[in-house]
Amino acid sequence: MMHAEDIDLPSLGYHEFYEDDFAPRSHYGPLWQHIRRMGQSNLARKTREAELAMHTSGVTFTVYTDDAEGIERVWPFDLIPRIIPAVEWQRLEAGIKQRIRALNLFLKDLYHGQRILKDAVVPPELVYQGKDFRRQILDIDAPHDIYTHVSGVDLIRDEQGDYLVLEDNLRTPSGVSYMIENRMVEKRILSQFFAEYRVRRVEHYPALLLRALRYLSPRGPDEATVVVLTPGIYNSAYFEHTFLAKEMGVELAEGNDLVVKNDIVYLKTTKGLRRVDVIYRRIDDDFLDPLVFRADSMLGVAGLINAWRAGNVGLANAPGSGIADDKAVYPHVPDIIRYYLGIEPILQNVPTYQLTRKQDRELVLDNLGNMVVKAVAESGGYGMLMGPQSSRAEREEFAAKIARDPRNYIAQPVVQLSRHICYLDGELAARHLDLRPFVVYGEDIDVVPGGLTRVALRKGSLVVNSSQGGGSKDTWVLAG
Secondary structure (H helix, E strand, O other), X not given: OOOHHHOEOOOOOOEOOEOOOOOEOHHHHHHXXXXXXXXXXXXXXXXXXXXXXXXXXXXXXXXEOOOOOEEEEEOOEEEEEEEEOHHHHHHHHXXXXXXXXXXXXXXXXXXXXXXXXXXXXXXXXXXXXXXXXXXXXXXXXXXXXXXXOEEEXXXXXXXXXXXXXXXXXXXXXXXXXXXXXXXXXXXXXXXXXXXXXXXXXXXXXXXXXXXXXXXXXXXXXXXXXXXXXXXXXXXXXXXXXXXXXXXXXXXXXXXXXXXXXXXXXXXXXXXXXXXXXXXXXXXXXXXXXXXXXXXOOOOOOOOHHHHHHOOOOEEEOOOOHHHHHOOOOHHHHHHHHHHHHOOOOOXXXXXXXXXOOHHHHHHHHHOHXXXXXXXXXXXXXXXXXXXXXXXXXXXXXXXHXXXXXXXXXXXXXXXXXXXXXXXXXOEEEEEEEEEEOEEEEOOOEEEOOOOEEEEEOOOOOOOOOHHHOEEXXXXXXXXX
């Protein structure tokens, strides 16, 4: 028999599972009773079954070592789900839709007129100095004025339990395949967990994505030929590329499988060339078209941007979208929402220091030991200083980097991420986590009810990225 007082609980951070008196929150009551009835031995057995299921299904991710060698590992998964009540989700969904709608209007404006820069709502130099602002696509009309067809919004909860947006992912956000695999394994291994709850589904994501991609087709959705463009098997997210292509029933293509003739994209097949209408690209802008971006790219398709400019192919996400999730632009998103929508943001940002401002920079440099410093162009937990866990040498190194290039960094106070119980090494222990809901923007904006809950499996760690030792949980959004 397991009891709440036996569980290892770090002292900081809002606890998702327990009230302050160690009683499970009301929506966790039935789950907690089921966990207690299972006992340690059954929970351990189910954990081994889940790991075997992930291994058998080939659910993996790649970690790159210092010598750039990729190591493939089984996706780490914790059996105990995170549960979000319906009323809580309604507010999250509304806030995410508001944010994505405003950021799309921002992107359209940046590439057509730049009214927001002329009105000094966002400092022009932040945009012009951003490596993801693409002058090559100025005045190109994106189909239906949609730039971010697929988005991921990273959310955390502060010490009071309030949801905050940690960052936006508007280029090629990954993780949706793991969200679906987590659900499939959970339902198969612990089907009895679902008996007491009405959990909204996430497995329909590929259908939502395919519908949104077809909406971009210049020949109409019924005639659309869609492909997923991948860099190839050595990419860390290749499992996801193959998963989504298979689930949508479309071709998975590499750059040399496509060719552009007379501004029309074709797929090479054994029966000849087949016209392509929509490309869900999982290749960064730099490598997308060697005639427009990096000339040495072997991953993209020569002439692709001209085909897009001519309106003969849809690209998801649109090139140039990355400037809207640049971490230096992030502090201005609340003002972007007010500017384009005329309303207050539903979801707030984490307080952020803009290091191009002298006052902010001096404050951060004087308090590096209490700050999280992030490189604006990095992801996956790389290029980051966790002040409280850093050495003096590391802080001095980052201070020098900030002095050399303040535009390349932002800083935030340390927010103790919320916690949740996990089953680790034969016992229940609390670990920090975040949440990445996925958004599909087609004819409508759809937020998949759930998302990828990422867990910092190392005790005391606030870094949830799988590349840095993180894992994941199934995320249950309850029906009203």
